[in-house]
Amino acid sequence: YEISACLVGSEMCIRDSSNMVWVFTQQNSTSGVNDDCIRANVGKEYLCIFAQHVSPYIQTPIFPLQSEYDSWQTSEDLDSTSVQAINEWGRTMTDLVKTNLLKKSQNGIFLDSCHHHCGEWGNIVIDGKNQARAFEDFYNGVGQKVFMQDKVYPCTACCSPTGEFHITK
Numbered sequence: 001y002e003i004s005a006c007l008v009g010s011e012m013c014i015r016d017s018s019n020m021v022w023v024f025t026q027q028n029s030t031s032g033v034n035d036d037c038i039r040a041n042v043g044k045e046y047l048c049i050f051a052q053h054v055s056p057y058i059q060t061p062i063f064p065l066q067s068e069y070d071s072w073q074t075s076e077d078l079d080s081t082s083v084q085a086i087n088e089w090g091r092t093m094t095d096l097v098k099t100n101l102l103k104k105s106q107n108g109i110f111l112d113s114c115h116h117h118c119g120e121w122g123n124i125v126i127d128g129k130n131q132a133r134a135f136e137d138f139y140n141g142v143g144q145k146v147f148m149q150d151k152v153y154p155c156t157a158c159c160s161p162t163g164e165f166h167i168t169k
Helices: 018-026 035-040 045-049 051-057 071-077 083-101 131-140
Strands: 065-067 109-112 146-148
Touching: 018 045, 035 045, 035 051, 045 051, 051 083, 071 083, 083 109, 109 131
Parallel strands: 065 109, 109 146
Antiparallel strands: none
């Protein structure tokens, strides 16, 4: 998930959304994104490269691995190190996941509260499961589908090898 607009009730916006329009156009992305989303967003087709806009159109069950406080997004899109701003960003991310992705009961998510972008596969634990085990359960249709740490930023224990939410080796 990536937030594609201003945070509700604030002045915080992605620094330059025209970059995403350029990326969409230069990569001829209309052929690689969901056709239903493209048809629903005539004149704003670039929105379909953002998960919050395309997820309502995806019919296949999906299970994203996502950080509530994605470090690339907070540094590049939000352009802030403010704890208050990053927490607001995370609340918006969580709300988008709940209202767009999770309104389809077939979908799930592993939404951690760590400040990272990619990586950490197998290292973060929510409800006793790391990403791999959570995905395995989702794929096999057993157990819960939604894993959310739902902790405020910064959450050292969420990501630390010695933290209560982390598998120790």
